[in-house]
Amino acid sequence: MIEGAVWRKWVFYNIPLILFVFILLFPFYWMIITTFRPDGELYRPWNAVNYQPFWTNNPTLDHILYLFEETSFGRWMVNTMFIAAVSTVISLFCGVLAGYALARLNFPYAGGLGTAIFVTYLVPQILLFIPLAEIIRNYRLGDTPWALILTYPTFLIPFCTWLMMGYFKAIPKELEECARIDGASRFKAMIYIILPVAVPGIMSAGIFAFTLSWNEFLYALVFLSSPEQKTVPVGVTSELIRGDVFFWGPLMAGALLGSIPVAIVYSFFVEHYVSGLTGSVKG
């Protein structure tokens, strides 16, 4: 907090904050208003007399109904949810174990291995999807959810591993040593002491992994083709942009509904999330 005169607080704290919040939330507002605006208003030219871009007097649910009746949006939501959940679970499981091993077990080349895992995270997806497409084809996984469930961990596991590695390193070593003197094996010490203490870190890794897979576009676009199998980002953009015609109302409705689950996940775990990323372990 900034102490001192009221004007200082406004200039250095309140006004920048308000600006920031405005900039961040305006796209959401635009999404919401477009979702509920009838087509007649949406395509009204800017120099028309009754042009009012920031408000509508005739809200409508037409676009949302269109989304559910004319497209497979419901299916896309289910697909996305399933793919994101399963790949998050896989990545968390591997990431937590690998992170623990790299942070705590002093095996030869642990440092080099850690760096190698990080480097795989740096390989651009846009290069990786070509060999991955080959693999997906060979295993006949194309156009199934498993194509994504098994490819998302290629970038989620390095991410989770690194986040967890940092978090495990911040946990005092003595906690584990004390547990081992108390009679716990290394594995039990991990299960009973280290993992419960690391819950904030695991949660933030999980939320991040979930969000990344929820929003992922490229692999979903390449590996899935039939409308029934698509995820929300791909489905919305491929089915609601036809040629050069943008169906703005349903597009925005899809984007809005698609961001709701992620928003809910975040709001539930926001406290853990913050302490997980700032790496604070209270002893």
Added chain:
Amino acid sequence: MALVSIRNVNKVYDGGVHAVKNVDLEVRDKEFMVFVGPSGCGKTTTLRMVAGLESITSGDIAIGDTVVNNLPPMDRDIAMVFQNYALYPHMSVFHNMAFGLKMRKFEKAEIDKRVRDAAAILGIETLLDRKPRQLSGGQRQRVALGRAIVRHPQVFLFDEPLSNLDAKLRVQMRVELKKLHERLGTTAIYVTHDQVEAMTLGDRVVVMKDGVVQQVGEPLELYNTPANRFVAGFIGSPAMNFAEVTLSGANGKLWAEAPGLKIGVPEPLAGRVNGHSGKATMGIRPEDLHVAGPADPAELCFEVEVEVIEQLGSEILLDTRAGNSTFVASVDPMLRTKVHERLKLAINPNRLHLFDAETEAAI
């Protein structure tokens, strides 16, 4: 209850650092043994080797009759208290203390009884439902102690357990630790860098430096007859005064000389000097210096200039200079003197120490 024997133990870390060199000593049954030394002297490494948290490069460590070199920590029947307490943050005080018993599959009723007994001894019965973060530093320290004593281990290991407490609490916990040890009678190894803690707690004290044991002995033994210059300077506060002197014989008497200083070395110390080189280090503790009176023989007196006066109430510490040597003298609190004043100090002849200039061993 058990003795701990450490036989020719060495520790060389992967990077080639030789942290512990040929440590060879025995902690007797029910003894409170304190390891003391500056940081990096290998005391904590030695403790961690006893605990099984570090591997032993060579040598043997036995607890009771069992050589424990290759036993994991859980099988050594020890309990350890860490400097940062290492309380499990997600567990209540009760579960923190019960964890070790649960891991060893004790029955619920027995766990409950032991935890409550330990809590009663430490005065933390009312805190059992709290989480560690709701406790003060002193309370956390007690919980950490409680977690160690519920197990009734053969040996307690303490790794600087008081150094995170404030000065007042540290003194109080020191007394409680001593009482606790008398009550339980368990063999204890205690590591600290604070020589006051070492002197007050230890039945015997091990002084270490650079991975080498310098001296093992009872606190007063270390204080009165230090084995070398390092021990002499490390034990005691304010520290012993040292002056580089030249030894020479004249008129059938041995003299220790430095600029502004000429002291007649008394017997039997003078008799032991034979064979040592002309150079030596003279050591005298501040309380063995006093302002010279008419009864003090001239050969034990020297003139100094007062540089700083530290009034402590119960005594005055005079920081003085004689030639290029400085001396701190603990003198009568009633003494009235001023900075830059010159006065004569006399030494207590029975308490003079000489150390070989090269080996630094006591003469």
